[in-house]
Amino acid sequence: MKGTNIGEFEEIVLLTIASLMDEAYSVNIVDEIKRVTGRSTKLGVVHAVLNRLEEKGMISSELGEPTKERGGRRKRFFSVSNAGKKSLLKTREQRNQLWDSIPDIVFKGI
Amino acid sequence: MEQNPPKWLSRILQWYCRPEILEDLQGDLFEYYQRNLNRGKRMADLIYLVDIIKFCRIYTIRKPKLIGQMNFFSMFRNYFLTSVRSMSRSKLFTSINIVGLAISMSVGILMITYISEVLSFDTFHEKKDRIYRVLTNYQGVNNDEGFDLASTSIFIGNKLKDDYTGVENLVILRRNLSLDLTHGDHVISAQGLWATEEFFKVFSFDLISGDPVTALSEPNSIIITESVAKKMFKDQNPVGLTLEVAGQERYNFTNAKISGVVKDPPGNSHMDFEILGSFSTLEKYATGLEEEQHFYNSYNSVWMNYVYLVVTEGHEALTVQGHLDQIASEEGENYDRFAIKYELENIKDIMPGRDLSNQIGQSMEWEMIYIFVALTLVVIISAGFNYTNLSIARSLRRAREVGIRKIVGAGKWHVFGQFIFEAILISLIALVIAYGVFTLIKPEFIDLILDQQSSIQLDFQWVHLVYFVVFAVLVGFTAGFLPSLVLSKLKAISVLKDAGKFKLLRGVNLRRVLIIVQFTLSMGFIIAATISYRQYEYALNFDLGFKTDNILNVQLKGEYDELLMNKYAQLPEVQQISRSGMVPSTGEVWGETVKYKDPFDSVDIHINNVDKAYLEVHDFEFLAGGTFPFDIKKDEEPQFMIINEHLLNRFGFSNPNDAIGESLKLSDGGNSLKIVGVVKDFQHLKITDELQSFAFIQDDYLRVLNLQVNTSDLVGLMNKLETIWREVDSVHPFEAKFYNDQIQEAYQEYNAYYKVIGFLAFLTISIAALGLLGMAVFTTETRLKEISIRKVMGASERNLVLLLSRGFLLMMVVSAVIAIPITYYLFDSVVLAGVANRITFGAVELFLGVILIFILGAITIGWQTFKAARANPADLLRNE
Numbered sequence: 001m002k003g004t005n006i007g008e009f010e011e012i013v014l015l016t017i018a019s020l021m022d023e024a025y026s027v028n029i030v031d032e033i034k035r036v037t038g039r040s041t042k043l044g045v046v047h048a049v050l051n052r053l054e055e056k057g058m059i060s061s062e063l064g065e066p067t068k069e070r071g072g073r074r075k076r077f078f079s080v081s082n083a084g085k086k087s088l089l090k091t092r093e094q095r096n097q098l099w100d101s102i103p104d105i106v107f108k109g110i
Numbered sequence: 111m112e113q114n115p116p117k118w119l120s121r122i123l124q125w126y127c128r129p130e131i132l133e134d135l136q137g138d139l140f141e142y143y144q145r146n147l148n149r150g151k152r153m154a155d156l157i158y159l160v161d162i163i164k165f166c167r168i169y170t171i172r173k174p175k176l177i178g179q180m181n182f183f184s185m186f187r188n189y190f191l192t193s194v195r196s197m198s199r200s201k202l203f204t205s206i207n208i209v210g211l212a213i214s215m216s217v218g219i220l221m222i223t224y225i226s227e228v229l230s231f232d233t234f235h236e237k238k239d240r241i242y243r244v245l246t247n248y249q250g251v252n253n254d255e256g257f258d259l260a261s262t263s264i265f266i267g268n269k270l271k272d273d274y275t276g277v278e279n280l281v282i283l284r285r286n287l288s289l290d291l292t293h294g295d296h297v298i299s300a301q302g303l304w305a306t307e308e309f310f311k312v313f314s315f316d317l318i319s320g321d322p323v324t325a326l327s328e329p330n331s332i333i334i335t336e337s338v339a340k341k342m343f344k345d346q347n348p349v350g351l352t353l354e355v356a357g358q359e360r361y362n363f364t365n366a367k368i369s370g371v372v373k374d375p376p377g378n379s380h381m382d383f384e385i386l387g388s389f390s391t392l393e394k395y396a397t398g399l400e401e402e403q404h405f406y407n408s409y410n411s412v413w414m415n416y417v418y419l420v421v422t423e424g425h426e427a428l429t430v431q432g433h434l435d436q437i438a439s440e441e442g443e444n445y446d447r448f449a450i451k452y453e454l455e456n457i458k459d460i461m462p463g464r465d466l467s468n469q470i471g472q473s474m475e476w477e478m479i480y481i482f483v484a485l486t487l488v489v490i491i492s493a494g495f496n497y498t499n500l501s502i503a504r505s506l507r508r509a510r511e512v513g514i515r516k517i518v519g520a521g522k523w524h525v526f527g528q529f530i531f532e533a534i535l536i537s538l539i540a541l542v543i544a545y546g547v548f549t550l551i552k553p554e555f556i557d558l559i560l561d562q563q564s565s566i567q568l569d570f571q572w573v574h575l576v577y578f579v580v581f582a583v584l585v586g587f588t589a590g591f592l593p594s595l596v597l598s599k600l601k602a603i604s605v606l607k608d609a610g611k612f613k614l615l616r617g618v619n620l621r622r623v624l625i626i627v628q629f630t631l632s633m634g635f636i637i638a639a640t641i642s643y644r645q646y647e648y649a650l651n652f653d654l655g656f657k658t659d660n661i662l663n664v665q666l667k668g669e670y671d672e673l674l675m676n677k678y679a680q681l682p683e684v685q686q687i688s689r690s691g692m693v694p695s696t697g698e699v700w701g702e703t704v705k706y707k708d709p710f711d712s713v714d715i716h717i718n719n720v721d722k723a724y725l726e727v728h729d730f731e732f733l734a735g736g737t738f739p740f741d742i743k744k745d746e747e748p749q750f751m752i753i754n755e756h757l758l759n760r761f762g763f764s765n766p767n768d769a770i771g772e773s774l775k776l777s778d779g780g781n782s783l784k785i786v787g788v789v790k791d792f793q794h795l796k797i798t799d800e801l802q803s804f805a806f807i808q809d810d811y812l813r814v815l816n817l818q819v820n821t822s823d824l825v826g827l828m829n830k831l832e833t834i835w836r837e838v839d840s841v842h843p844f845e846a847k848f849y850n851d852q853i854q855e856a857y858q859e860y861n862a863y864y865k866v867i868g869f870l871a872f873l874t875i876s877i878a879a880l881g882l883l884g885m886a887v888f889t890t891e892t893r894l895k896e897i898s899i900r901k902v903m904g905a906s907e908r909n910l911v912l913l914l915s916r917g918f919l920l921m922m923v924v925s926a927v928i929a930i931p932i933t934y935y936l937f938d939s940v941v942l943a944g945v946a947n948r949i950t951f952g953a954v955e956l957f958l959g960v961i962l963i964f965i966l967g968a969i970t971i972g973w974q975t976f977k978a979a980r981a982n983p984a985d986l987l988r989n990e
């Protein structure tokens with residue numbers, strides 16, 4: 001079913017939004033992803049993902065105050081919705097289960 | 111200082127992006143732009159541009175505004191109502207607009223009907239896409255350019271019939287089949303074409319009875335058209351009958367069997383015929399006689415015949431063109447005195463088509479159509495200006511309406527659509543009136559402009575309705591475009607907050623320019639009309655150098671000139687009679703070449719065959735010698751000639767008397783003729799051409815009787831002449847015209863020019879005057895208060911009239927300054943440049959019409975301004 005599963009990049013974006021708390025708007029998200037993962041992401045890509053996530057109901061957005069740094073335009077702040085939170089948790093749970101089922105021996109020597 | 115990204119780039123984003131996310135994107139890009147600035151402004155701009163392009167994705171692009179459009183249609187009724195109300199509120203302006211548009215659109219309708227009819231030519235042929243005509247370019251050693259001919263040789267037709275690929279069928283035609291058909295006591299004279307038996311395989315003319323395959327295969331068989339059959343045989347089926355025929359005895363063609371009846375060729379066929387004669391008649395004749403085969407077999411007999419062929423399906427015309435080029439180069443080697451080239455022309459390109467000599471029927475060149483269209487456009491644009499002008503000027507009155515609409519939620523394009531709709535509505539109303547005007551000018555147009563032999567009828571067809579409506583919509587759109595744009599751009603707040611502040615005279619310069627253009631056109635046309643009329647008059651009254659008054663030219667149609675002459679001579683009204691081959695100065699030209707002593711010096715001259723009396727009847731002035739001493743009998747060799755000064759000088763005689771008694775030799779192997787007289791130069795060509803070497807030749811081939819008549823009862827005389835004619839020639843109709851009338855007919859084109867240009871002048875002037883009236887009314891109306899106050903302050907009526915008219919008069923002066931030199935140049939250096947005898951035009955021709963327009967304009971403006979100036983200021987100011 002659409003919306004219950006999220007892709008890898010979508011997950012990163014969601015996590016970033018969650019970690020940025022009140023400062024999660026497009027440019028910040030791009031910068032944060034780059035800082036944490038080292039991936040230089042294109043603004044367009046992030047935008048498309050944000051758009052998709054919003055469509056899926058994973059995130060919600062609201063406009064802030066006009067700022068000088070944006071030439072008098074408002075920022076659109078994103079926050080993770082309940083649905084988003086749920087699917088983040090679900091993803092994490094699935095991963096944990098998988099991690100738990102891996103015998104320690106597999107990673108020996110790394 | 112903060113730097114901003116280029117505005118135009120941002121605008122692209124604005125244009126395509128959805129409004130919901132526009133701000134977001136703009137903000138993001140702005141931040142990035144600021145960051146990129148440290149890499150240089152140019153780099154930042156570039157990245158900005160690339161980003162904008164990259165952001166153009168499905169989720170960012172705005173959806174087409176379906177809902178907005180729906181809104182427009184649901185508002186239709188409202189727009190219609192408002193339009194009608196606004197029209198009825200200002201009846202004067204509405205009628206000015208409608209009348210102006212209607213006048214010009216009537217010409218537009220005429221053009222549409224005319225062009226669609228011309229373009230429909232020859233479309234009824236089933237194989238029209240594959241039917242081609244062989245054109246010939248004949249270049250003799252003497253002429254540089256060669257002639258482009260619609261005709262070709264029988265030779266090439268027969269050659270292509272041999273096994274050349276790509277030719278499915280081919281028909282050879284020959285013109286000038288003229289026959290008098292006799293059946294019982296019925297005699298009918300009919301014109302037509304000789305045609306080979308494949309005629310019906312190529313063309314789609316309907317054969318009503320007879321066998322299309324064999325009807326034209328037997329020698330001496332003819333096919334007649336339905337109307338000829340009706341005239342001769344009533345309802346009886348004539349197929350199989352044998353008739354006595356006259357007119358083609360030279361081909362031993364005296365009895366003709368009717369092998370078929372064909373429907374009359376439709377009006378949109380470029381070839382017309384009443385009879386078709388079988389080509390095998392000619393073939394049979396030619397094969398019998400060695401010395402007569404020239405016209406039939408020779409490669410360069412390209413003047414009388416036409417070859418139409420059908421290209422085989424799946425083949426290109428190029429294949430056949432290749433064969434023609436090959437034949438031309440192979441055969442060309444045998445001849446060095448001329449070169450012939452061939453070209454193929456699709457049947458649909460014949461009418462309208464190229465400028466070709468020896469057309470088989472009517473023809474119409476593309477240039478002519480372009481000129482018509484251009485002139486029509488000028489008139490329509492002029493009328494469109496009126497609409498534009500008045501609507502922009504009056505946009506103030508609608509400004510409040512626009513303001514309210516915008517506040518209630520109309521977008522810019524809604525308002526634009528509304529006013530365009532209104533313009534189209536007006537133009538559709540104008541269309542109805544225009545059609546009425548069109549029916550009035552149609553017969554005049556057909557008579558005047560089109561050739562007498564043209565079959566164009568300008569009949570209504572249902573498809574025209576579509577064209578007309580499309581045309582009206584286009585006109586409405588064009589005329590309404592600018593005012594609609596102006597109105598749609600109005601800002602609701604500024605209009606409603608303080609209407610007084612709203613710029614009243616916006617677009618004033620544009621309006622002035624439009625009025626100036628209108629008047630420039632009007633003045634140009636009226637000057638052109640004056641000059642053309644004067645040139646026409648000049649041509650009619652030109653002193654030709656001989657007398658043409660009271661000379662009645664009777665066209666002879668058989669070998670009975672002496673008999674008829676003797677009978678006519680007995681009439682008391684006929685004072686003198688002479689005979690001639692043709693009628694000079696009317697555009698008809700007969701040619702010969704003559705040599706004097708030097709056998710290599712041959713001179714092209716123009717000639718006329720005349721009898722002894724001719725020179726006296728026409729009162730030619732002799733410089734030396736006199737007319738022929740006697741007339742020759744039938745079949746006698748000519749002996750004498752009379753030359754003009756030009757020819758005299760050409761052969762270097764210093765004194766006219768020296769030439770008397772000398773002999774000139776006619777063409778190659780022709781007779782030597784003794785010069786018995788020298789006449790003063792006279793204008794034997796149309797006055798557009800310079801006179802040439804000319805000679806009167808004593809010859810028995812005489813086609814015209816020149817009767818010098820003196821009568822007060824012209825009708826009675828004509829009846830007498832016709833009665834006598836009937837006794838002598840019962841087959842052909844009596845045809846007589848006064849010489850002066852024939853000259854007038856020869857200058858028919860001038861007549862047509864000045865009438866057309868005059869008509870256009872009338873149209874543009876009426877339209878411009880209407881527009882001027884509208885503007886004058888508007889200006890005075892809006893300035894009524896100003897005028898009243900001025901008047902109260904002591905301005906005299908004269909002052910006020912001047913004040914109000916000054917601007918308009920100035921515009922007319924500017925128009926005159928533009929129009930006069932341009933028209934002068936156009937006529938002096940282009941139109942009349944090639945005319946040998948032309949008027950010299952000066953102030954009268956140039957200024958007469960312009961002054962007329964000034965007076966008309968002054969009356970129009972003066973009427974309104976005077977009315978305004980006379981108004982009682984108390985009435986106007988009281989209500990303030």
